[in-house]
Every structure is written in structure tokens, then in C-alpha cells.
Amino acid sequence: MRSLVVALFAALGTGSAMAATVEPLDMEKIMANPDWIGQAVEKPYWSIDGQTIYYSLKRDGSPVRDLWRVSASGGTPERLDPAAVAAADGQAVFDREHRRAAFIRHGDVFLREGGRTIQVTRTSDEETAPRFSADGRTLQYRVGNDWFVYDIAAAVAAPAVVLRAGDDPDEKATDTLEDGQQALFSTLRKLKADKDAKRDAERDLAAADPGRAPRPLYVGKDLKIVDTELSPDGRWMLVVTEAKDHDAGKTPKLTHYVTDSGYAEDEDVRPYVGRKDPAPQSLLLFDLGSRQRYALKTDGLPGIGQDPLAALRSQSAAALRKAGKNDEADALKAPAVRPVIVNADYSPGVVWSDDGRHVAVELRAIDNKDRWIASVDFAHHTLVSEHRLTDTAWINWNFNDFGWLKDSGTLWYLSEESGYSQLYMRKAGASAKALTSGRFEVSHPVLSDDGRWFYLRSNRTAPYSYDVYRVAAAGGDMQRVTHYEGMDDFVLSPDGRQLAVLHSTSYMPSQLAAAGVEGTAPRELTDTRKADFRTREWIAPKIVEVPSAHGAGTIWAKFYRPADAAQASGRPAVIFVHGAGYLQNVHLSYPAYFREQMFHNLLVQRGYVVLDLDYRASEGYGRAWRTAIYRNMGHPELDDLLDGKAWLVKNQGVDPKRVGMYGGSYGGFMTLMSLLRAPGEFAAGAALRPVTDWTTYNHEYTSNILNDPQIDPEAYRTSSPIEYADKLADPLLIMHGLIDDNVLASDSIRLYQRFIELHKKNFWMSLYPMERHGFVHADSWYDEYRRIDELFREKLGQ
The missing domain is CATH 2.40.10 (Thrombin, subunit H)
Known part of the structure; x- marks a missing residue:
């Protein structure tokens, strides 16, 4: 076997003597701790003088990241010891003239001015987001949702505003009983007058003394502060809030069986889709000078009162009423104004112009059919819609960046409105320009x-x-x-x-x-x-165009084969299905699936060819490719995978009865859909951490694609593998981490029980007690892929 592997390496590349001295690949090697490959460079940033680049590297045998630096003109990189880290630049921001820079080091704020480094804070808090004010006189930074201002000339830091949940105690309204008490008793009136006089005197002193911290401002007793954004000129504060009493819904539990204590321990995880919508959010605008608070209402946003799910909602409500479930039908009624959230998870959320005169907020409907970028009219304290992006499927999680040009009155943003993410700019009152x-x-x-x-x-x-x-x-x-x-x-x-x-x-x-x-x-x-990895002869994946027989055009794919293309004929094949759904794996960069790529090399050595397709729903191909799965997950993708198999048979001479499939997460889901919806097409499949029933997945991802299960139950029945369990005919291996808090292990266990009740054969399950969704232990990786390898050897006959 060793001589065959060495011969293959020689055929694949230069045929150099170096290739012959490298140990052949085996499962132990490729599934070992990836430190043997070498670490990826992470998080580069420039030194303040622009002469040096800092970056992070994971330390071998440890999760610790070390700070390194290298001259931008070239030279030997240097790992910084703790003393050097303490003196290193952080990722800097600059004032307008580039005379001053500020950065964070070990959670504290530092200022660089005229070659001097000044430590602005020394606290146990984690300061973040330093920036210079519009006039350059102060440095702003935040701790959580609290903002601070450092006066550079005076070398004094103070809160920009003291913001508190609850109601302002000085604005508490009296009731009729209290009013009656005041009318009856002069002593009470005198006590109240003294209290008011003391309060007013304190306010006068505070207003006349800039050296005092500002008095608190209050958001209201029923609200929780989610985010705060201070304007660069220090005048305004935009506050994102949500209801304090919002119920997050019932959460399922997972059990840790291997623990330090020796006892099984439970862990709460995220709710199921549709069991509780995210908390709606609202916006408050504070004028810090006048201490006035204004609610920024969203009911004027275009389309906010339209229900894009009206037809589905009506259909489901009618079915519920027919079944006598009137309360459930009533619960489906749409609100008059759709609730929104600030899109901070997928965009900057709130962006001020450099001079503080303009601010933009990105909002999206909780149903994610609309995304608005709105500015604030400070004179009238209202939101002004600058751009609306609407999608009958769902707004993309990516491509939501926006900001202001340097003239500050012109907005720029990314939008998928043309079908592909493109860059636009829009001056106030004018049409957008691509x-x-x-x-x-x-x-x-x-x-x-x-x-x-x-x-x-x-x-x-x-x-x-x-x-x-x-x-x-x-x-x-x-x-x-x-x-x-x-x-x-x-x-x-x-x-x-x-x-x-x-x-x-690659x-x-x-x-x-x-x-x-x-x-x-x-x-x-x-x-x-590392030398061991760098000097090996790897199979360069060939990027191929697979024609769609289902009207989708071209399906791009990576193809792994022997160096001699003629040797591919007659071989069995494996189709790899990437995870995440919306992810691109057909590219020329280093893949997230680097272990799988090495496994594909091993499969080729053992006599297979491998195809890795960017099926519909994958990233990088525009809006139509992404949304082809709306309300129909697992169907267009299966068409694409079957087209991949047909391409292998027609163009590579692959035996159609010896094609296997494997993948994890969404790839595991698609492995299940392929075997259950197209029995006989694939000789065997391995489904890793698969979604088997979309009703038990999370809300944010699933409701975008399938809507809420209460509104669109048919989409869930159509898209869930467990609904097709009776069709199992081909060998299936299921593997899942028991402490997976993304796709819960209960998904695989429920499907396994369904197979038991259906008296199915040729299915197996392997569970990993110490693994979450992404495996991290080399022993688990090895065991998982050993089982996949054995499945293919036995069922594909190689």
C-alpha cells in the first residue's frame, strides 16, 4: 500500500524526492489536532505609524492566541512576550488631522499624542469603542451601554450621560390621596416644599458646574436597555430598548453525561422556532443638553403596516377554525404595525456621521421580509426612511453594511435589490446611485x-x-x-x-x-x-461547472480525482455536502472544511473520486440562488445533488450504483433528504449532526426560510426529513454530539426512534458525549471519520 501511495504522490505533482520521503496520509494523521498543519494568521492591524503590522496566532497545543508583529516592508515576524505586549500599539482610531490616536489595550483606553502614550483609564471594566469627538477635544469610549468622555486638555474622564432603567423619581405623579394629604396638613406641605427647594438648588449648582457628573436620565420602568449610541458631538444619545417582561419561551435541555462532578448535569439551550418571537425593539432619542426624551416611532416606515404573510396566515387560521381551534386561529392575527428590531446582529445597527449631525439606523421586521435604513429628523424627532429593501422570501443575513460619506449628509449602503449585493449611495432627497x-x-x-x-x-x-x-x-x-x-x-x-x-x-x-x-x-x-504539511503533495481540487437539468443553470463544484484523469473512470464516488446552507465552499481560499478536504485526498488514494457542490442556498451566487429553498428546504438542493451524480456518471464514468454521500449540519440534513426522498440513488450516506425536524431548530434561521410553524405548517412538513422516514431503504449512518447546543442531539434520537417503529434496517447511530456542534477533540474526529470510511468501504465496494 505504501508504494502505491508514494507513486500516486509522484504522479500528482513534481515527482520530487521530497514527496517520496513524506509519510503517507492516514486517518490518524488527518484527524489529529490541526496544530500539525500550522496556524492561520488572525486579526491583523496596523501600528499607529503604519510601519508595522500586528496579528494573532494560536499557540500550538493551547487555545491561547499570541500577539505577533512584522515590518510592513518585510522581515522576520516576532512573537511578543508579555512585556512587549504591554508596550504594543492597539488597533487605533485617529482624529481628523491624524495628530492623535486612541486604542484599547488590556481593556483600558490609551491615547497617543506627539509621541507620548497616555493611559486614559485603569479599571477592572472592559472599555471599548474609543473615538474622537467631532471637534477633536474629547475622546469618547464605552463600558457596556455606558458612555464616557475624556477631556484631553483637562485630562479628566466623566460619564457622557448616566442612563438608568426605571422612571424618573422627580417626575412621579401624585394620586388623589396624596393630594388630599397635602391639602390637609401644612407640615406635609412644608416638608415637600423643602425637599423641592433642595432639589432645585442642587440642579442649579449642577447646571452651573461643568465639573460635575450629569444627573441621571431614565428610560422608563417597563423597558430594558439593549444598546446606546452617543453622537460624536456629544449632544444626542440614541437608545435601543425592548420590553423588560418579554418571555423568551420554554427552552429545551441537553444533558452532559461526562462531567467533572461525576453527576449528569443539565443545560438550558435556545427555544424552538415559533415558540416565542424575538422581543420587539423601540428607539428613544435623548437630547442631552435639554434632557428631553423622544420616542422615535416606526409606524411611518413604508410598508410597515402591510402583512407579507397575510395569505398564509389566513389559510392556516381557516384550517384551525375548521378543526375547532379558535383560540389558536385568533393568535395568528397580524399586528396593525409589524414589530421591528435594530439589525445589529447583521449590520452596524446605528451609525453616526463624523460630525454628529446625522444618524442612520438599520431596522428589520421581525418576519424579516423588510429592511429599512432610516435617518433621524432631529427637529421633529421622527424617523425618515432612506431605503427600504423588501424580499418575499427573506432579507439576507449578509450584505447589510451602511454608513456616511465624509461630507456626512450622503448615505452609503449595500443592497441585494438587483439580485446581487451591490454598493449604493444616496444624498438626502435624491435618488440612489449604484x-x-x-x-x-x-x-x-x-x-x-x-x-x-x-x-x-x-x-x-x-x-x-x-x-x-x-x-x-x-x-x-x-x-x-x-x-x-x-x-x-x-x-x-x-x-x-x-x-x-x-x-x-486550498x-x-x-x-x-x-x-x-x-x-x-x-x-x-x-x-x-509546518514543514510536514507544506511539503506534501495535495490534490488540487478542480473547479467544474455541473449543468442543471432542473432549470438552475450552472452548479459550481470542486472535483477531486487522480492526477491521471483517465483513472477516474469506473471508480466509485463520494459526494460531500457542505453545512450551514448559506455557505460557499467552492472557492480558492483555505476551506473551513480543511479536515474533510484531507479526507477527500485519502478517498482518492483509496480509489474514489469526490464531488463537492455549492447547491442552491449556497452563498456567493446572488439572491435567487439563496432563496430557491424558500418554504421548500431540501428539494432544489436534492435536484442539484442528483445533477452532480449524473455529471459524475456521464463525464467521469462513475458507476451509478456506487455513489455515496456525507455531510454535517445542513449537509447532514441534505444527506437524510437525499436518501429518504431519492431511495436507491445513493449506495450509502453518513449524516453528521443533522437537522431531522425543522420544528425543533432555532427561530432566527428557520423562521426566515420556512416562516413560523403556526403560520406555515406545510413548509415544515415538506422540509423535514422525519416526515419521509418511511422511505429509508439505503444504508445510513447518523452521528451527533450529545452536548450539541445548535442542532440538538434529540433531532437524531427522535429520527432513530422513528426508524425503530417503522422496522427499518441498515441504520446506525454514534453519539459523542463531549462534543458540541463543531467537534473539537481529535479522538472524536478520528472515530467519526473512521466510521464514515468503513461505511464507504463496505457499501461502495472499494
Whole structure:
């Protein structure tokens, strides 16, 4: 066997003597702790002077991340010891003139001015979000939802506002009994007058003394503070609130069986979809000068009063009434004004212009059919809709960035309204202008400090190829800045002339380079791969176009085969199905599924070919590809996987009776849907941590695609593998972590019980007591993939 593997390595690449000296791949190696590969470069940022780039690397054998630095002009990277970390720059923000910089180090705020470093705070709190005020005289920062202002000249820090839940005690209204007491008793009247006089005198002193902390402001006793955003000029505070008594719904439990205590221990996890909607949110605007509070109502947003689910709601209500369930039918009634939340999980949420004169808020309906970007009319204390994005399926979780141009009155934002994420700008009162357009995606826009350029990540040249591009803020052609085709992230230098670029390839984790913004050749700064991994001959996946027989156009895929293409003929095949649903795995960067990619190398060595498809619902291909699964999960994707199998048979000579399938999470779900809805098509399948019944998955993801189960029960019946359990005919292996708090292990256990009751055969389950959704222990990885390997060997006959 060893001589065959060495011969294969020689055929795949250079045939060098080095390849022959490398130990052959085996399951123990590829499922070992990935430290043997080398660490990916993480979280790069520029030094304040723009000469050095800092970054993080995971320490071998430990979850600890060390801080490293390297000169942007090249040289040997240096790991910083604790003393050097204590003196290192943090990720800095600058004032308008770039004379001062501020950053966070070990949770405290530091100021750099004229070569001097000043420690602004030294607390046990975790300070975050430093920024300079609009006039540059103060430094603002926050602790949780509390904002502070550091007066640079006076070297004094103070709260910008003291914000509290509850009602203002000085504004408490009296009732008739209290009024009667005051009317009857002069002593009570005198006590109240003295109290009021003392309070008024204290207010006068506070108003005349800027050295005092501000008096508290109150949001109301029925509200909970979710977020606060202080304006750069220090005048306004925007507060996001929700009801204090919102019921989060019943939560299921999972059990830890292997514990330090020796006793089984329960853990609460997230609610099931539709059991409780997220808490609606509201906005309060505080004028910090006048101490006035204004509610920013959302009922004026366009389309806020329309129910996009009216037809489904009516249909389900009618069915419930027919079944005599009138209370449940009444509960489906839509509100007159749809509730909203601030879209802070998938966007900046709230963004102030640099001068504090403008603010934009991104709101989305809880049903996620609408997304609004609204500004605030400070004179009338109202929201003004600047942009509405509506989608009959659901608003994308990605591509929700927005902000202000440097002239501060012009809004920019990403929108999927054309069918693909593109960049737009809109001046107040004018129509929107597209800065980019085409059948490709743009994301992660960064506006240069001089306001002239947007830098973007885009797959303009091909769906699987990502690089940095730039476009002028005034409009013009997109210019390609990097040519990696596997660009992962970038950070603009303080002077705006360079980019710190993270880039990778199929077998190289993210590495760091410095590149000029004019497109000059980059300087490679790191290569963290270990020699054992770097010197191996890996199979470069071939990106192929699989034609859809179901009207979907092209399905992009990675194909793993022997170096000699003719050897693929007659081999069995394995189809890998990526997880997450909305994820792109057909690209030229280092994959999240790097272990699976090594497993695919091992499968090829053992005589298989492997196909990995970006089925419909995958990221990177536009809105229509993403939403093809709306109310119909597992159906368009199965069409695409069957088209992948047909391509293997027609173009690679694969035996149609020897095609297996495996995948985890959404890939596990699709493995189940494939075997249960297309029995006989696949010789065997391995479903890892699969969703088996969408009614027990979480709310945020599931309700977007299938609506609430009370409103759209048919979508759940159509989309859940457990509904097709009676169709099981092919060998199925199910594997699940017992402490998975994403897809609960009960999903797999319930399906297993269903198979038992249906008297099914050829199904097995393996449970992992110490694993959550993403396995982290090498022993579990090894055991899991050993079982998959044995399944394929036995059932695919190789």
C-alpha cells in the first residue's frame, strides 16, 4: 500500500524526492489536532505609524492566541512576550488631522499624542469603542451601554450621560390621596416644599458646574436597555430598548453525561422556532443638553403596516377554525404595525456621521421580509426612511453594511435589490446611485479616511474567486487591487496607501501580505505552515461547472480525482455536502472544511473520486440562488445533488450504483433528504449532526426560510426529513454530539426512534458525549471519520 501511495504522490505533482520521503496520509494523521498543519494568521492591524503590522496566532497545543508583529516592508515576524505586549500599539482610531490616536489595550483606553502614550483609564471594566469627538477635544469610549468622555486638555474622564432603567423619581405623579394629604396638613406641605427647594438648588449648582457628573436620565420602568449610541458631538444619545417582561419561551435541555462532578448535569439551550418571537425593539432619542426624551416611532416606515404573510396566515387560521381551534386561529392575527428590531446582529445597527449631525439606523421586521435604513429628523424627532429593501422570501443575513460619506449628509449602503449585493449611495432627497453593478457580489466596504475610495471584497471575475477591488466614492469603474483569487480579509493602513491582506489557497491557511492600493505587487510577510504539511503533495481540487437539468443553470463544484484523469473512470464516488446552507465552499481560499478536504485526498488514494457542490442556498451566487429553498428546504438542493451524480456518471464514468454521500449540519440534513426522498440513488450516506425536524431548530434561521410553524405548517412538513422516514431503504449512518447546543442531539434520537417503529434496517447511530456542534477533540474526529470510511468501504465496494 505504501508504494502505491508514494507513486500516486509522484504522479500528482513534481515527482520530487521530497514527496517520496513524506509519510503517507492516514486517518490518524488527518484527524489529529490541526496544530500539525500550522496556524492561520488572525486579526491583523496596523501600528499607529503604519510601519508595522500586528496579528494573532494560536499557540500550538493551547487555545491561547499570541500577539505577533512584522515590518510592513518585510522581515522576520516576532512573537511578543508579555512585556512587549504591554508596550504594543492597539488597533487605533485617529482624529481628523491624524495628530492623535486612541486604542484599547488590556481593556483600558490609551491615547497617543506627539509621541507620548497616555493611559486614559485603569479599571477592572472592559472599555471599548474609543473615538474622537467631532471637534477633536474629547475622546469618547464605552463600558457596556455606558458612555464616557475624556477631556484631553483637562485630562479628566466623566460619564457622557448616566442612563438608568426605571422612571424618573422627580417626575412621579401624585394620586388623589396624596393630594388630599397635602391639602390637609401644612407640615406635609412644608416638608415637600423643602425637599423641592433642595432639589432645585442642587440642579442649579449642577447646571452651573461643568465639573460635575450629569444627573441621571431614565428610560422608563417597563423597558430594558439593549444598546446606546452617543453622537460624536456629544449632544444626542440614541437608545435601543425592548420590553423588560418579554418571555423568551420554554427552552429545551441537553444533558452532559461526562462531567467533572461525576453527576449528569443539565443545560438550558435556545427555544424552538415559533415558540416565542424575538422581543420587539423601540428607539428613544435623548437630547442631552435639554434632557428631553423622544420616542422615535416606526409606524411611518413604508410598508410597515402591510402583512407579507397575510395569505398564509389566513389559510392556516381557516384550517384551525375548521378543526375547532379558535383560540389558536385568533393568535395568528397580524399586528396593525409589524414589530421591528435594530439589525445589529447583521449590520452596524446605528451609525453616526463624523460630525454628529446625522444618524442612520438599520431596522428589520421581525418576519424579516423588510429592511429599512432610516435617518433621524432631529427637529421633529421622527424617523425618515432612506431605503427600504423588501424580499418575499427573506432579507439576507449578509450584505447589510451602511454608513456616511465624509461630507456626512450622503448615505452609503449595500443592497441585494438587483439580485446581487451591490454598493449604493444616496444624498438626502435624491435618488440612489449604484456605485457597483453586475452579476457578482461585493461586501465588506471600507471608506478611505480621505473619503475618496471604497475598498471592497468581490468575486467579480468568477463566483469562486475573491479579491480586493476599489471604486471611487464619486462613482466610476471598479479597479482590481489584488490578484490572489483567494483573498480572505484586508485592513487599510493609516495613511491609506497600503493594505494588510489575508489570503489563502486550498492548502494554505490565511497568510499576511502588504499590498499597495494602486495594485502594486504585494510583499509576502508570513508562511506559518509546518514543514510536514507544506511539503506534501495535495490534490488540487478542480473547479467544474455541473449543468442543471432542473432549470438552475450552472452548479459550481470542486472535483477531486487522480492526477491521471483517465483513472477516474469506473471508480466509485463520494459526494460531500457542505453545512450551514448559506455557505460557499467552492472557492480558492483555505476551506473551513480543511479536515474533510484531507479526507477527500485519502478517498482518492483509496480509489474514489469526490464531488463537492455549492447547491442552491449556497452563498456567493446572488439572491435567487439563496432563496430557491424558500418554504421548500431540501428539494432544489436534492435536484442539484442528483445533477452532480449524473455529471459524475456521464463525464467521469462513475458507476451509478456506487455513489455515496456525507455531510454535517445542513449537509447532514441534505444527506437524510437525499436518501429518504431519492431511495436507491445513493449506495450509502453518513449524516453528521443533522437537522431531522425543522420544528425543533432555532427561530432566527428557520423562521426566515420556512416562516413560523403556526403560520406555515406545510413548509415544515415538506422540509423535514422525519416526515419521509418511511422511505429509508439505503444504508445510513447518523452521528451527533450529545452536548450539541445548535442542532440538538434529540433531532437524531427522535429520527432513530422513528426508524425503530417503522422496522427499518441498515441504520446506525454514534453519539459523542463531549462534543458540541463543531467537534473539537481529535479522538472524536478520528472515530467519526473512521466510521464514515468503513461505511464507504463496505457499501461502495472499494
